[in-house]
Amino acid sequence: MPMITVQDGTQIFYKDWGAKDAQPIVFHHGWPLSADDWDAQMLFFLEKGYRVIAHDRRGHGRSSQTDTGNEMDTYAADVKALASALDLRDAIHVGHSTGGGEVAHYVARAEPGRVAKAVLIGAVPPVMVKSDANPGGTPIEAFDGLRAALAANRAQFYRDLPSGPFYGYNRPGAQVSQGVIDNWWRQGMIGGAKAHYDCIKAFSETDFTEDLKAIDVPVLLMHGDDDQIVPIADSALIGINLLRQGTLKVYPGLPHGMCTTHADIINADLLAFIEGELVADAPIIIEPALA
Secondary structure (H helix, E strand, C coil), X not given: XXXXXXXXXXXXXXXXXXXXXXXXXXXECCCCCCHHHHHHHHHHHHHCCCEEEEECCCCCCCCCCXXXXXXXXXXXXXXXXXXXXXXCCCEEEEEECHHHHHHHHHHCCCCCCCEEEEXXXXXXXXXXXXXXXXXXXXXXXXXXXXXXXXXXXXXXXHHHHHHCCCCCCCCCCCCCCHHHXXXXXXHHHHCCHHHHHHHHHHHHHCCCHHHHHHCCCCEEEEEECCCCCCCHHHCXXXXXXXXXXXXXXXXXXXXXXXXXXXXXXXXXXXXXHHCCCCCCCCCCCCCCCCC
């Protein structure tokens, strides 16, 4: 399996498909998944002539099951090491959920010439947890509940989450895919319990405000207005006002896992942004349908 070894000895698994001289698109997965969560996007963009890359975050998937370094500074450093090892230039970095936080943290610190654009999908920035500075955030007790469920019975917890709010399968009339649920469980259970436990703090408590302000490349925010995992009101609707070159696209009724449930819609809009048809020079908001 293709791996790089980073500074602390952790091995990071990655996929790298397509011509090495094609423009690279780097995909960053959400918690507690793996590079496999991007299969629909990688196959689509490979056929469009792009070089497509996705890695398993440390402690996730086929990478080392780390008990240390499971926080955003190290995640971003691992991405920097991968970009250097593969000599990625003018790359588009696409992150979902926790991966969106990882993208923001990396892109704000990337070496000149490494990044052309960024996309944050259902992403956690600017900050999830409720505080005096973020009164609309999610109470810390919700994240404590995630940790408790993981520690008590991770295998069952990783059935319950995709069966319900992650893909919106708890909504009336939802078309439930058992295969999608099983694949979420498979990806989650491959990773390490300690790394996943620590990552809850990383995605919920890291403040990406300064990262968003510092990013100097075009950024597309894509968010479903029925995202039950990362509520849009405390994420994309705030984040768009922090970006220098930001575009926001809101998807009426779509869930957190819309890259999987509605891959055709997401892939088409990603392609339009990457190829310059959806220009990130001003906010573009698609208003949610009226109830």
